[in-house]
Amino acid sequence: MTLLSVRDVSKRFGGLQAVSGLSFDVVQGSIKALIGPNGAGKTTLFNLVSGMLDPDTGEIFFRGEAVQELSSHEIAGRGLVRTFQHIRLFPKMTALENIMVGRHVHSKAGFIAGMLNLPFTWKEERRIREKSFEIMELLGIADHAQVEATSLSYGQQRVVEIGRALACEPQLLLLDEPAAGLNMRETNEMGELIAKIRDMGITVLLVEHDMSLVMKISDEIVVLSYGQKIAEDRPLSIQKNPEVIRVYLGDEQ
Amino acid sequence: MRTRYLPVAAFAGLIVAIQLATHFTDSAYHLTQLTMTAYYSILIVGLCMLIGYAGQISLGHAGFFAIGGYISAFLTARDLSSIKGSGFVSFLSKAGLLVSRADLYGGSLLNVHPWCACVVAVVATVVIAYFVGGPVLKLRGHYLAMATLGFGVIIYRIVLGTEFLGAADGISDVPGFPLIAGLEVTGKSSLRVSNYYVAWGMVILGMLFLLNLIHSRVGRALVSIHGAEDAAGAVGIPAARYKLNVFVLSAVFASLAGIFLTHYNGGIGPSEASVMKSVRYVAIVAVGGMANLWGALSMSLVLNYLSLRGYFGSFDDTVFGVILILIMLFAPDGLLRRHLFTDLKRLFSGGAAGEEGR
Numbered sequence: 001m002t003l004l005s006v007r008d009v010s011k012r013f014g015g016l017q018a019v020s021g022l023s024f025d026v027v028q029g030s031i032k033a034l035i036g037p038n039g040a041g042k043t044t045l046f047n048l049v050s051g052m053l054d055p056d057t058g059e060i061f062f063r064g065e066a067v068q069e070l071s072s073h074e075i076a077g078r079g080l081v082r083t084f085q086h087i088r089l090f091p092k093m094t095a096l097e098n099i100m101v102g103r104h105v106h107s108k109a110g111f112i113a114g115m116l117n118l119p120f121t122w123k124e125e126r127r128i129r130e131k132s133f134e135i136m137e138l139l140g141i142a143d144h145a146q147v148e149a150t151s152l153s154y155g156q157q158r159v160v161e162i163g164r165a166l167a168c169e170p171q172l173l174l175l176d177e178p179a180a181g182l183n184m185r186e187t188n189e190m191g192e193l194i195a196k197i198r199d200m201g202i203t204v205l206l207v208e209h210d211m212s213l214v215m216k217i218s219d220e221i222v223v224l225s226y227g228q229k230i231a232e233d234r235p236l237s238i239q240k241n242p243e244v245i246r247v248y249l250g251d252e253q
Numbered sequence: 254m255r256t257r258y259l260p261v262a263a264f265a266g267l268i269v270a271i272q273l274a275t276h277f278t279d280s281a282y283h284l285t286q287l288t289m290t291a292y293y294s295i296l297i298v299g300l301c302m303l304i305g306y307a308g309q310i311s312l313g314h315a316g317f318f319a320i321g322g323y324i325s326a327f328l329t330a331r332d333l334s335s336i337k338g339s340g341f342v343s344f345l346s347k348a349g350l351l352v353s354r355a356d357l358y359g360g361s362l363l364n365v366h367p368w369c370a371c372v373v374a375v376v377a378t379v380v381i382a383y384f385v386g387g388p389v390l391k392l393r394g395h396y397l398a399m400a401t402l403g404f405g406v407i408i409y410r411i412v413l414g415t416e417f418l419g420a421a422d423g424i425s426d427v428p429g430f431p432l433i434a435g436l437e438v439t440g441k442s443s444l445r446v447s448n449y450y451v452a453w454g455m456v457i458l459g460m461l462f463l464l465n466l467i468h469s470r471v472g473r474a475l476v477s478i479h480g481a482e483d484a485a486g487a488v489g490i491p492a493a494r495y496k497l498n499v500f501v502l503s504a505v506f507a508s509l510a511g512i513f514l515t516h517y518n519g520g521i522g523p524s525e526a527s528v529m530k531s532v533r534y535v536a537i538v539a540v541g542g543m544a545n546l547w548g549a550l551s552m553s554l555v556l557n558y559l560s561l562r563g564y565f566g567s568f569d570d571t572v573f574g575v576i577l578i579l580i581m582l583f584a585p586d587g588l589l590r591r592h593l594f595t596d597l598k599r600l601f602s603g604g605a606a607g608e609e610g611r
Contacts, residue, residue: 050487051486052483052486052487071486071491072483072486072487073485073486073487073489073490073491073492074491076486076487076488076489077489081487081488081489082487084483084484084487088481088483088484088487089480089481089484090476090477090480090481090484090485091480091481092476092480092544093473093476093477093480097473098477100473101473101474101477101485101488101490102488103470104470104473104474104488104489104490105488105489107470108470109469109470109471110471111466111471111498111499111502113469114465114466114469114470114471114472115462115463115465115466115469116462116465117465117469121469121470124470125469125470128470164488165488167488168488168489
């Protein structure tokens with residue numbers, strides 16, 4: 001079943017056609033990777049899909065609903081959640097609190113209920129805390145729950161950011177370069193974590209430059225160049241695709 | 254839970270201790286300025302929520318203070334007995350929204366009841382805050398500061414230039430505000446002690462609301478908007494709506510402060526709406542450590558009291574301007590903060606170690 005469907009989407013910034021006429025689908029339960037040289041439009045596409053930018057033309061369907069006009073918080077509320085290439089944790093909050101913010105869409109207490117500390121919020125707060133801690137245990141970072149998030153190591157911050165996204169219980173998780181800045185061991189662990197997330201029933205769409213990671217975990221790969229799709233296939237076929245090789249390594253002459 | 258309410262109890266103890274101290278040293282006159290300090294503190298803690306927690310600056314909160322104070326003053330001080338016959342006034346009268354009292358010369362005045370005026374003032378504040386906040390909160394940083402400053406200036410010029418608001422004289426002869434159980438917000442010196450407790454009771458109530466809020470789902474969302482607005486949106490937090498709501502909330506705190514202080518003082522003048530007042534409020538929140546309700550409250554208690562007692566003399570506004578500059582230069586996290594002692598140690602042990610923390 002198709003979970004996300006990008007249909008003929010284009011986005012232009014002044015004189016730069018960042019994404020042009022792009023279409024592809026993401027099947028539920030799969031891991032799909034977006035690759036391409038720098039400036040190919042991968043992050044722009046993430047911004048379009050997650051609602052941080054609106055496409056100039058084209059449509060984006062999530063679970064059959066057109067979402068290209070919705071704002072990012074509305075899209076997140078529908079179960080499409082992203083992480084950022086440059087980690088965007090909330091400073092002055094502990095790692096646990098960062099993840100608790102991710103429970104926002106699954107809780108209700110508003111301004112009045114919060115100010116009056118109404119009894120129904122007590123149970124909700126407890127559930128938010130428990131669920132967030134469970135996620136930290138699942139990710140193996142529970143020891144750092146009470147540490148200020150931005151003082152953790154880079155690799156741990158990445159995991160906290162993914163934990164925050166998982167706390168939203170997304171159907172589709174967008175990971176923007178999850179292995180950027182990680183060493184080899186951490187990259188391997190990240191690969192295992194992404195596979196684990198898929199096994200939890202969460203579909204994953206990722207942008208990544210680490211080719212060994214992409215080839216190992218992806219079910220399908222979309223290759224972008226100058227905002228256009230030049231290939232979409234299984235990892236093994238992508239490796240043999242002459243157009244992809246040309247884009248990455250250049251022409252013979 | 255306990256760590257949240259223990260300081261509140263300690264603070265209540267401090268308030269009682271101050272009153273007892275003035276009682277035994279026969280210096281109850283201090284309570285007048287301390288009561289006024291309490292009302293300013295209501296505005297301060299609300300502004301601290303907006304600036305410190307949600308990360309949205311406002312240089313226009315004296316405007317909201319004045320909106321509350323002026324509406325309440327106008328409605329409760331204006332004599333309606335000359336137009337008693339008009340349909341609207343007799344309707345208000347029948348609805349029980351009017352109250353008559355004796356004026357200084359024994360004549361009788363017919364005014365809007367303070368409770369009714371208070372409701373009108375708060376509703377007006379909410380409406381104005383929504384209309385101002387909606388477009389203005391799309392701006393960030395310096396631009397937001399300038400836009401709110403503009404709002405403050407507009408309110409100041411309006412109250413200064415409007416004849417029926419008393420122009421440069423402001424509104425006087427504002428009656429007391431009867432609360433529940435015989436308590437009244439009024440400047441009568443016979444009721445000084447009860448007014449002191451009423452005012453600080455309101456501050457403590459406001460603090461309880463805000464302390465609950467910052468430990469709630471909404472509080473975390475506000476801090477997350479402060480930290481990384483795009484990331485907050487990406488996990489489903491409607492940042493624009495939350496910013497607007499907390500702006501309106503802080504405006505209501507400011508408005509209530511203005512309403513009650515006006516009834517306590519028996520009047521309000523245009524200086525309450527001046528931009529220097531807004532700057533002073535921001536300075537106090539900054540000294541308190543921005544995202545620190547207790548810091549803002551304690552600094553408000555000290556600085557407002559000193560200012561109202563006249564310790565700063567004619568340099569009153571200068572002092573707050575200098576405080577703001579010094580804090581921004583040397584202690585952008587405020588005076589009362591976690592690493593205070595280590596920083597002091599570094600400062601006194603000499604050396605350029607202080608630069609490392611930047």
